Amino acid sequence: MTMAPVTERTPPIQTKFPTMGTTIFTVMSALATEKGAVNLGQGFPDFECDPKLVDAVTEAMKKGLNQYPPMTGIAPLREAVASKVEALYGRKYDSASEITITAGATQAIITAVLAIVKPGDEVIVLEPCYDSYVPNIELAGGTVVRVPLTPGTFRPDFVKIAAALSPKTRAIMINSPHNPSGTVWTRAEMLQLQDLLAPTDVFVISDEVYEHMVFDGQLHQSAARFPGLAARSLIVSSFGKTYHVTGWKVGYVAAPAVLSAEFRKVHQFNVFTVNTPMQFGLASYMASPEPYLQLPAFYQRKRDLFREGLARTRFQLLPSEGTYFQCVEISKVSALKEDEFCKWLTSEIGVAAIPLSAFYGNGFDQRVVRFCFAKKDETLKAALERLAKL
Ligand SMILES: Cc1ncc(COP(=O)(O)O)c(C=O)c1O
Numbered sequence: 001m002t003m004a005p006v007t008e009r010t011p012p013i014q015t016k017f018p019t020m021g022t023t024i025f026t027v028m029s030a031l032a033t034e035k036g037a038v039n040l041g042q043g044f045p046d047f048e049c050d051p052k053l054v055d056a057v058t059e060a061m062k063k064g065l066n067q068y069p070p071m072t073g074i075a076p077l078r079e080a081v082a083s084k085v086e087a088l089y090g091r092k093y094d095s096a097s098e099i100t101i102t103a104g105a106t107q108a109i110i111t112a113v114l115a116i117v118k119p120g121d122e123v124i125v126l127e128p129c130y131d132s133y134v135p136n137i138e139l140a141g142g143t144v145v146r147v148p149l150t151p152g153t154f155r156p157d158f159v160k161i162a163a164a165l166s167p168k169t170r171a172i173m174i175n176s177p178h179n180p181s182g183t184v185w186t187r188a189e190m191l192q193l194q195d196l197l198a199p200t201d202v203f204v205i206s207d208e209v210y211e212h213m214v215f216d217g218q219l220h221q222s223a224a225r226f227p228g229l230a231a232r233s234l235i236v237s238s239f240g241k242t243y244h245v246t247g248w249k250v251g252y253v254a255a256p257a258v259l260s261a262e263f264r265k266v267h268q269f270n271v272f273t274v275n276t277p278m279q280f281g282l283a284s285y286m287a288s289p290e291p292y293l294q295l296p297a298f299y300q301r302k303r304d305l306f307r308e309g310l311a312r313t314r315f316q317l318l319p320s321e322g323t324y325f326q327c328v329e330i331s332k333v334s335a336l337k338e339d340e341f342c343k344w345l346t347s348e349i350g351v352a353a354i355p356l357s358a359f360y361g362n363g364f365d366q367r368v369v370r371f372c373f374a375k376k377d378e379t380l381k382a383a384l385e386r387l388a389k390l
Contacts, residue, residue: 016139023131024358028342032352038383040371041342041352043179043324047376049244050291057281069276071268073101073252077279080286081252085235087289089224097257100264101279103271104249105209105238110136111270112205112234112253113171115262117142121170126156128180128359130207133173142170144361151366154181158192165196171203176221177210177322180359180370184214184322190221194228203259204229209238209251212295214322215303224254234259239282242292244374250278299324299373302380306373309384324374327356331367333390338365345369349390351383 028041039046072078075095082095093099102108109132117123119141125133127146137144147164150157161172174193176185197204206223214220223233234255240246253263285291303320310317315328334341338355346352353369373380 017135020135024339024342024354025131028346028352028354031343031346035347035350037346037350037352038379038386039352040373040375040379040383041346041354043372043374044246045244045324045374046379047244050285053243053245053281053285056284057277060277060280063280065276065280067276068273069279071273072096072264073099073274074276074279074283076283077101077286078252080283081254084286084289084292085222085224085254088220089222091224091227091230093224093254094257098254098260100253100255100260100267101274102236102251102253102267103274104240105207105236105251106132106249107267107271108234108236108251108253109133109173109205109207110139111263111266112236112255113137113140113142114270115266116203116234116259117170120168122166122168123170124161124164124172126161126172126174127361127364128154128356129173130175130179131359134361143168145169146361148360148364149178149181149183151364154178154183156185156189156193158189158196161193162196165200165202169200169202171205172197173205173207174223175207177208177214179210179323180325180354180356181318181327182320182323182325184218185221187219187221187225190223190226190229194226197232198228202232204233206233206235208235209241210323211237212242212292213299213324214296215300216321218321220322231256232259234263242295243282243285248275248278250274250282302373302375302377305377306371306380306384309380310387313387313390315387315390318368324372326371326373327368328371329366329368338367338369342369350386 025042032039078095078099081099082093086092113136117140121142122145123137123142124145145164147160211220223229238251314332318327320326338357342353342355356368357363357365
């Protein structure tokens with residue numbers, strides 16, 4: 001029998017994301033490596049986490065805690081999260097039915113979106129916003145409704161948010177402390193959102209990954225503090241940010257039982273479970289609240305060190321109320337567009353930054369770039385020495 005020659009042919013694929021390219025974070029990090037630049041672009045610490053946390057995970061592995069954990073996360077970690085949320089924000093979540101451990105905030109957010117957004121639903125995002133929100137909504141078949149935060153101050157504009165609400169609005173995605181601007185929503189702003197949504201059936205996906213990085217004595221206004229919001233919110237957080245372990249990709253979602261049940265239906269078929277030893281390690285490490293209670297002071301000191309240095313340049317500093325980001329206005333330093341400026345800064349000055357235009361669907365350019373100060377003091381000082389030339 002003669003066999004037809006095998007042809008290697010990959011069938012043509014209809015892309016779901018025709019306009020998507022490589023993200024600016026990847027581009028800038030690659031350029032930073034190529035040019036030997038100090039990388040203040042991508043948001044991750046360049047220092048180690050607490051060795052006690054590594055020990056706790058190692059111990060879990062050595063104890064043989066290496067097989068599938070429960071789908072919703074191990075009970076001690078869910079309990080530790082519920083206790084923390086109650087202690088800090090005053091709302092009691094049932095650890096069995098209302099807390100789910102996720103593979104970082106990224107998986108939590110896409111899972112939340114897939115769980116609640118149906119084709120044709122509208123979802124409001126406040127721009128500039130974290131880069132996964134829009135593709136997540138698109139994957140769910142939803143329509144993205146972009147509402148700008150007020151240019152310059154990055155405060156929510158409730159007139160614009162109210163105007164964006166429609167009978168088709170399924171959810172709004174909020175993020176405080178805010179990446180990239182470093183703004184922190186006030187209690188008054190959260191109350192305004194609560195009032196605005198009260199007559200609606202709109203859900204809130206509240207991205208609170210920087211909840212423990214709020215400075216100058218301000219408080220993190222978690223959606224959990226506001227009963228009217230908490231009842232309609234999936235609150236997302238990330239151990240990666242809080243404990244300096246962004247590569248571990250472990251986070252959680254807190255939501256009322258009915259919402260958590262829907263969330264878990266998607267969760268069990270996209271990730272199913274989150275790695276076991278990290279969960280045990282985190283659970284035992286969370287027995288002490290000190291690490292997250294000390295985090296504001298830890299990062300505020302770095303912020304101040306970085307800002308003092310930047311104040312000697314011609315950059316204009318924007319406030320950094322929270323997160324580990326510092327934004328600067330570049331007009332007095334350069335006439336270049338934000339993205340061109342960041343490439344130039346990386347190649348010629350040796351410091352990588354991220355253009356804010358990367359966080360807008362239409363590439364809105366307001367001459368502002370973002371630096372990450374989650375770095376060793378020596379890294380920040382090396383960057384400042386280079387930036388001093390500007
Ligand atoms: C606003 C925001 N949300 C979510 C994430 C993702 O967090 P994780 O690394 O836990 O997936 C990040 C990480 O940079 C972020 O800045």
